Amino acid sequence: KRKIIRCVGNPDRRFNEDALRMLRAYRFCAKLGFSMDETVKKSIDTNASLIQYVSIERIVHELKEIMETNPQVLQDMTLLLKPVFNELDLALMCSQNSIYHYTDVLHHTLDAMCYLKPYDETLAFALLFHDLGKIQVKTTDSNGKDHFKHHAKVGSELSKELCRRFKLTNEQRKWIPFYVLHHDDKFTCDLDCIYKYRVTYHLDEEHLLNLLQIRYCDAMAHSELGQKSAIDVELFYDYYIQNRNRCMSISQLALNGKDIIEATNLRGKQIQEALNMCLKYSFYHPEKNTKEELLNILKNESFITHLC
Structure with a gap:
C-alpha cells in the first residue's frame, strides 16, 4: 500500500546473505514505480562493494530489467555498479x-x-x-x-x-x-x-x-x-x-558473374569489380538495371580499361 521497498529485518544482514538483493531493490523500484526505504538505501551504499562477488550474468540480468522499465533509476546506482561498471x-x-x-x-x-x-x-x-x-x-x-x-x-x-x-x-x-x-x-x-x-x-x-x-x-x-x-x-x-526500391545489393542486379564471364573477357577479381561497378551504376540509374543495359556498359572500352 505504501509503495516502499524495504528489507525483512536488518538490511545489512540481508545483503550480506545475497548481494544481488541490492540490485533487485532497484529493479523493484524501476518496475513497480515504488520508492526505496531510506535505511535500505543507506545499507546499499554501505555494502556496495559486495556486488563484486556476484556473477556478471546475474548483474546484467537485473540491469536489463531496469533498462527496459525505467533507465532513469540507473542514476542512483553509480556507486553500487562501480566495481563492475565504473x-x-x-x-x-x-x-x-x-x-x-x-x-x-x-x-x-x-x-x-x-x-x-x-x-x-x-x-x-x-x-x-x-x-x-x-x-x-x-x-x-x-x-x-x-x-x-x-x-x-x-x-x-x-x-x-x-x-x-x-x-x-x-x-x-x-x-x-x-x-x-x-x-x-x-x-x-x-x-x-x-x-x-x-x-x-x-x-x-x-x-x-x-x-x-x-x-x-x-x-x-x-x-x-x-x-x-x-x-x-x-x-x-x-x-x-x-528511394528504398533502388538496387542496393549485388543480388538485386539483373546479371551475375556467370553472365559477365560469358559476355566479356573479364576474369578473376575483375568479375567482382565489375559487379560492384554495375551495382553503383544501377543504384543511381535504376531504370538501367537490365541484363542488356549492364552488359553494354561492361563492354564499354573505358569501363574495361578501368578494370584492367
Whole structure:
C-alpha cells in the first residue's frame, strides 16, 4: 500500500546473505514505480562493494530489467555498479558545457534511452554506451566550453570491451560498437548518403533504421538547439523510404558473374569489380538495371580499361 521497498529485518544482514538483493531493490523500484526505504538505501551504499562477488550474468540480468522499465533509476546506482561498471560514475562526473547540451553525460544518456520506443535490448545497450567515449576525450577551451572530438570512435572501442565484460551475444558484440561509432553521423537527403550506408557499409534496411533510431534518441536528449538534428533524421527517413526500391545489393542486379564471364573477357577479381561497378551504376540509374543495359556498359572500352 505504501509503495516502499524495504528489507525483512536488518538490511545489512540481508545483503550480506545475497548481494544481488541490492540490485533487485532497484529493479523493484524501476518496475513497480515504488520508492526505496531510506535505511535500505543507506545499507546499499554501505555494502556496495559486495556486488563484486556476484556473477556478471546475474548483474546484467537485473540491469536489463531496469533498462527496459525505467533507465532513469540507473542514476542512483553509480556507486553500487562501480566495481563492475565504473564508467557510469565517470559519466555522472563528466559535465557538458555546450550550447547543444543541458546536462552531464550520464543524464543525457538516460534521457536518450527513455526515447527508445519500442524498446529493443541491443539498441538500449548502444545508447547506454554511446557517449562514454566523451570521458576520455573531453577538452575545455579558453572560453570554458567543452569539446569531445573523436568521442564516437573512442566510445566504439570501449563498447567492444563492455560487450565482452557483460557477456552480451555475438550479434550484440557485432552491432553495438558499429552503432556507437556512427551514432553522431550526419544524415542528408541525397542518394550519396543512402549509398554510403546501404552499399558501402553493407547495411540492410533493418540495421540502417536501427541506426536512425539511435541517432534520433540521441538528438532528442540534447538542448533545443541540438534537437534540430532529430528533424534531419526524420527527413532522411522519409527520403530513404521514397528511394528504398533502388538496387542496393549485388543480388538485386539483373546479371551475375556467370553472365559477365560469358559476355566479356573479364576474369578473376575483375568479375567482382565489375559487379560492384554495375551495382553503383544501377543504384543511381535504376531504370538501367537490365541484363542488356549492364552488359553494354561492361563492354564499354573505358569501363574495361578501368578494370584492367
